[in-house]
Amino acid sequence: MKRILFYLCCMILTAAGSSCSNDDDNIIDGSKETFCFREPLTSWTVAQSEVMDYMSGYTLVSTSAHSLIYEGKDSESSYLYAFADSNGTLTYAVVTFDLSFSDEVSAFLSGKYKADGYSDGRRLYHNDDGSTVIFTSSDKELYLTYMSASKMSR
Numbered sequence: 001m002k003r004i005l006f007y008l009c010c011m012i013l014t015a016a017g018s019s020c021s022n023d024d025d026n027i028i029d030g031s032k033e034t035f036c037f038r039e040p041l042t043s044w045t046v047a048q049s050e051v052m053d054y055m056s057g058y059t060l061v062s063t064s065a066h067s068l069i070y071e072g073k074d075s076e077s078s079y080l081y082a083f084a085d086s087n088g089t090l091t092y093a094v095v096t097f098d099l100s101f102s103d104e105v106s107a108f109l110s111g112k113y114k115a116d117g118y119s120d121g122r123r124l125y126h127n128d129d130g131s132t133v134i135f136t137s138s139d140k141e142l143y144l145t146y147m148s149a150s151k152m153s154r
Contacts, residue, residue, distance in 0.1 A: 035075045035101060035105075036075055037074050037075050037076040037095060037097075038073075038074075038076075039095075039146075040079055040081065040093035040094075040095055040146055041054040041090070042090075042093065042127075042131075042132050042146050042148075043090070044089065044091075044131065044132075044148040044150070045089050046089060046090050047088055048063075048068060048083060048088065051081050051090065052068065055068070055079065058070040058072075058079070059071040061078070065083070065088070066082060066083050066084060067080060067081060067082050067083065068080070068081040068083075069081075072096070075097060075101055076095050076096065076097055077097060077098060077141065078095075079093065079096075080096075081093045082094075090148070091151050092145060093145070093146045093147075094143055094144065094145045094146075095143075095144045095146075096141050096142070096144075097141065097142040097143075097144065098141060099138060099140070099141060099142050101142060102142055105144060106123070106136075109123070109134065109136070113125035113126060113127055114126055116133075122135040122136055122137050123136045126149065130149055131148065131149055131150070132146055132149060133147050133148075133149050134146050135147075
């Protein structure tokens with residue numbers, strides 16, 4: 001009996017060590033596998049250097065004066081950060097997922113954000129203080145777009 005308990009403890013510790021490694025990651029246990037990703041930085045006054053610091057540990061695939069693109073590490077495929085205004089501050093961020101994660105992304109958003117309904121076939125959400133709008137869209141992949149609410153109204 002003690003041997004069985006020992007083996008069970010070892011299996012639990014092994015499984016716990018194989019999940020996402022960052023405390024900022026969002027983890028949802030799904031039926032297929034563990035779903036996790038790091039939400040993009042959504043401090044809308046930051047410059048590229050601050051996003052680069054936040055995304056340290058991720059592979060930077062492309063950079064320009066107006067964008068940063070990172071390779072995903074967990075359930076996400078990639079990140080795009082866009083800096084479109086004249087001050088070079090963050091305007092929006094897009095996280096890309098395989099379509100197989102649609103249910104997990106929906107469950108994550110419903111659990112963390114307030115739903116605003118649908119617009120043009122996109123599910124809309126917002127954070128508690130209303131500073132960030134999040135919407136989903138898809139074609140061959142699922143896109144989760146985080147956008148500054150103040151910059152949407154311009």
